[in-house]
Amino acid sequence: MSAEEIGRLRAALLGWYDGAKRDLPWRERAGDPYAVWVSEVMLQQTRVDTVLPYYARFLERFPTLRALAEAREDEVMGAWSGLGYYRRARLLHSGVREVVARYGGEVPVDPQARRSLPGVGRYTAGALGSVCFGLEEPIVDGNVARILTRIFGIASPLPERETQKRLWALAEALVVGERPGDFNQSMMELGALVCTVKRPKCDACPARDACVARAEGTSEQLPLIPRKTPPQRAELVAVVATRGERVVMVRGDDALFGGLYGLPMTAVDAPGTGPAPSSGADTPDAVRHNAARLALASAGVSGRLGREPVAPPVSHVLSHRRLTVHVYGATHARLAEAGSGRLLEVDAHGVVRTPDVGIARLTHKVLEAARSAPRSTR
Numbered sequence: 001m002s003a004e005e006i007g008r009l010r011a012a013l014l015g016w017y018d019g020a021k022r023d024l025p026w027r028e029r030a031g032d033p034y035a036v037w038v039s040e041v042m043l044q045q046t047r048v049d050t051v052l053p054y055y056a057r058f059l060e061r062f063p064t065l066r067a068l069a070e071a072r073e074d075e076v077m078g079a080w081s082g083l084g085y086y087r088r089a090r091l092l093h094s095g096v097r098e099v100v101a102r103y104g105g106e107v108p109v110d111p112q113a114r115r116s117l118p119g120v121g122r123y124t125a126g127a128l129g130s131v132c133f134g135l136e137e138p139i140v141d142g143n144v145a146r147i148l149t150r151i152f153g154i155a156s157p158l159p160e161r162e163t164q165k166r167l168w169a170l171a172e173a174l175v176v177g178e179r180p181g182d183f184n185q186s187m188m189e190l191g192a193l194v195c196t197v198k199r200p201k202c203d204a205c206p207a208r209d210a211c212v213a214r215a216e217g218t219s220e221q222l223p224l225i226p227r228k229t230p231p232q233r234a235e236l237v238a239v240v241a242t243r244g245e246r247v248v249m250v251r252g253d254d255a256l257f258g259g260l261y262g263l264p265m266t267a268v269d270a271p272g273t274g275p276a277p278s279s280g281a282d283t284p285d286a287v288r289h290n291a292a293r294l295a296l297a298s299a300g301v302s303g304r305l306g307r308e309p310v311a312p313p314v315s316h317v318l319s320h321r322r323l324t325v326h327v328y329g330a331t332h333a334r335l336a337e338a339g340s341g342r343l344l345e346v347d348a349h350g351v352v353r354t355p356d357v358g359i360a361r362l363t364h365k366v367l368e369a370a371r372s373a374p375r376s377t378r
C-alpha cells in the first residue's frame with residue numbers, strides 16, 4: 001500500500017470513528033493512564049458489556065493508581081471477583097505498585113519503561129502510549145489482527161511468528177500521523193462493531209475500498225487460525241464444609257486460583273486419593289469419597305463428611321480444562337490452627353458475605369449447586 005493509500009485509509013477510519021464510536025467510560029478518561037490501564041486489562045478476554053459494571057465499581061473502590069497500589073491483594077481480588085482470569089488482577093496490582101516504587105506514581109511516558117512493568121506487554125504499552133500520551137505506538141490485539149489480515153489479505157496462520165511480525169509492522173506504519181490514539185481506537189472499534197469474526201458488515205465498512213479480503217470474498221476465512229486442541233478433562237471433588245451458617249474456605253496459592261478463596265478441593269486422581277485401606281472397595285464412588293476426605297485433611301479441616309455427593313456434579317470450563325466437580329458436604333467443621341482455612345459467612349444464594357475476599361466463580365457455582373440440591377448440607 002502506498003503512502004497515499006495509507007493516508008486515505010487512516011482518514012476514512014478516523015472519520016468513521018468520530019461518528020460511530022460508543023460512549024465508553026474509559027474514553028472519557030483518555031488522559032488518565034491509570035483508568036485506561038484498568039480498562040485495557042479488564043477488556044483482555046472479556047466483553048465490553050461484562051466489563052462495564054466491574055470497571056465502575058473498581059474505579060470507585062480504587063479511584064487512583066496510588067489507592068490501588070496501597071490496597072491489600074485480598075481487597076483487589078475481592079473487587080475483581082467474578083471477572084475471571086485473576087492473573088490479570090495480580091499483574092495489574094504488581095504493575096501499579098512498581099509505578100509507585102520506581103516512577104513516583106506516574107505511568108512512564110518512555111515506551112521501554114512502560115513495557116518493563118509487570119503485566120504490560122507490547123499491546124497494553126501501545127494503548128497507553130497512543131491513547132494517553134498521543135505517541136505513534138502501534139497496537140495489535142485480536143480485533144486489530146483480524147482487520148489487518150483482511151485488509152491486506154494475509155493468509156498465513158495467525159499464531160506464526162512471521163505473521164505476527166508482519167502485523168506489527170503494518171500497525172506501526174498505519175499509526176503514524178495525526179491522532180494516533182484515536183486511530184488505534186478506531187481499529188478496535190471497527191473490529192467490535194463492523195469487521196466482526198462472523199458476518200462482517202463490509203458494505204458499511206470505512207475500509208471497504210482498500211480491503212483485499214472483501215474484493216476476493218475471503219473475509220470470513222481470515223484470519224487463518226489453526227484448530228485448537230480441545231480442553232483436557234479433569235475430575236475434582238469439592239467439599240462444602242459447614243459450621244452453622246458458615247462455610248470453610250481456603251486461600252488458593254496455585255497459579256490458577258492464587259489469592260482467591262475457594263472450597264477445599266482436590267483432583268480425583270491426585271496422589272493418595274485411591275480408596276481408604278479400610279474401605280474394601282475400589283469403586284469410583286469410593287475413590288471420590290476418599291478424595292473428599294483428602295481435600296478436607298489437606299486444608300486442615302475436620303468434620304463429619306457425608307458418604308454421598310450432596311448435589312449433581314458441577315461442570316466448569318477454564319481456558320484449557322473442562323472440569324467435572326463432585327460436591328460433598330461435611331458438617332461440624334473445625335479448622336486446624338496451622339491451616340490456611342477460614343470460616344466465612346455465606347448467604348442463602350451461596351454468596352460469601354465477607355467483604356474484601358475474592359471468590360473464584362467455580363466456588364460460587366458449587367455453593368449454588370449444593371444450596372439448590374434437594375439434600376442440602378446445611
Ligand code: SF4
Pocket residue numbers: 147150151194195196200201202203205206207208211212213214219
Ligand atoms: S471490508 Fe469487510 S473484511 Fe474488510 S475490513 Fe471492512 S468489514 Fe473487514
